[in-house]
Amino acid sequence: MLPRHVAIIMDGNGRWAKKNALSVAFGHRKGVEALREIIRYSSDIGIEVLSLFAFSTENWNRSKQEVNALMQLILEYFNSEIDELNENNVRIRILGDIFGLPQNQRETVQASMDTTADNTGMQLNIALNYGGKDEILGAVKTISKHVLENKISVDDIDETMFEKYLYTAGQPSVDLLIRTSGEMRISNFMLYQCAYAEMLFPKTLWPDYTVEDYKGDLQAFSKRERRFGGRKS
Ligand code: FPP
Numbered sequence: 753m754l755p756r757h758v759a760i761i762m763d764g765n766g767r768w769a770k771k772n773a774l775s776v777a778f779g780h781r782k783g784v785e786a787l788r789e790i791i792r793y794s795s796d797i798g799i800e801v802l803s804l805f806a807f808s809t810e811n812w813n814r815s816k817q818e819v820n821a822l823m824q825l826i827l828e829y830f831n832s833e834i835d836e837l838n839e840n841n842v843r844i845r846i847l848g849d850i851f852g853l854p855q856n857q858r859e860t861v862q863a864s865m866d867t868t869a870d871n872t873g874m875q876l877n878i879a880l881n882y883g884g885k886d887e888i889l890g891a892v893k894t895i896s897k898h899v900l901e902n903k904i905s906v907d908d909i910d911e912t913m914f915e916k917y918l919y920t921a922g923q924p925s926v927d928l929l930i931r932t933s934g935e936m937r938i939s940n941f942m943l944y945q946c947a948y949a950e951m952l953f954p955k956t957l958w959p960d961y962t963v964e965d966y967k968g969d970l971q972a973f974s975k976r977e978r979r980f981g982g983r984k985s
Contacts, residue, residue, distance in 0.1 A: 753974050755927035757801040758794065759942055759949070762787060764933030764957030771957070777821035782959035784829055793963045795840050795874040801923050802876050803847065805941050809883035823857055826880065830860045834867060841873030847919040847942075848882030875923060882919075884943035891917035920945055928973045930966075932958045950976045 762783055769779030787804060794802045807822055814822075837844065844864045851858065861880065894917050898904045904913070915921060926942055926949040934955040938946060952969050954961070977984065 759803040759926045761931040762958040768957040768959040843871040847879040852881045884940045
């Protein structure tokens with residue numbers, strides 16, 4: 753069976769660059785090429801939601817040069833891809849605090865969400881300035897405010913309500929999490945949404961990850977037996 757929601761941690765751009773004696777910025781650029789193919793294929797086969805970790809709240813700690821390169825790439829990506837994504841009926845949502853992004857990037861990503869808001873095809877979530885703990889704390893704060901303002905009562909708080917306060921409101925939970933490069937961590941990505949996600953950790957570095965690799969991972973997912981805490985009857 754096809755997963756409804758696939759989340760990907762595109763890891764290994766830096767190691768790919770080092771291996772090929774290239775700059776880390778070039779590694780990220782190759783990473784964008786890889787993601788273009790994965791997005792296209794996911795949309796073609798009918799994945800409902802694809803979530804990509806592009807920039808974490810911790811990535812600001814990298815060198816100024818690398819942060820600038822990533823910010824520049826994000827700008828270029830949205831400017832060059834928006835028309836094709838829109839034609840393919842893809843709806844874009846940014847996961848993360850876009851107010852922490854530079855103005856140019858913020859306006860560009862906001863425009864991409866506005867342009868594609870009415871599309872009905874694949875939901876493409878791009879996590880920018882995103883942290884899973886941050887997302888959960890943000891939801892707790894807003895819910896607390898709404899309780900204090902008597903908009904909701906404490907007894908109303910259940911999973912269905914809590915999920916409405918997350919960036920992924922209205923979307924299904926993650927079925928499959930893929931992290932490339934062999935690292936086996938989720939690094940603060942979609943902590944709540946991955947509660948029952950199946951996880952795959954292919955060794956391939958992200959710039960080398962192809963649609964063929966992805967097909968293999970989707971195949972591996974289809975063989976997993978999912979019990980969601982229950983027992984096979
Ligand atoms: C991890 O590789 C990757 C990132 C921190 C950034 C991922 C970003 C992109 C693929 C491009 C930007 C995205 C969009 C949507 C335009 P790493 O640098 O941590 O690799 P390493 O662990 O080998 O150093």
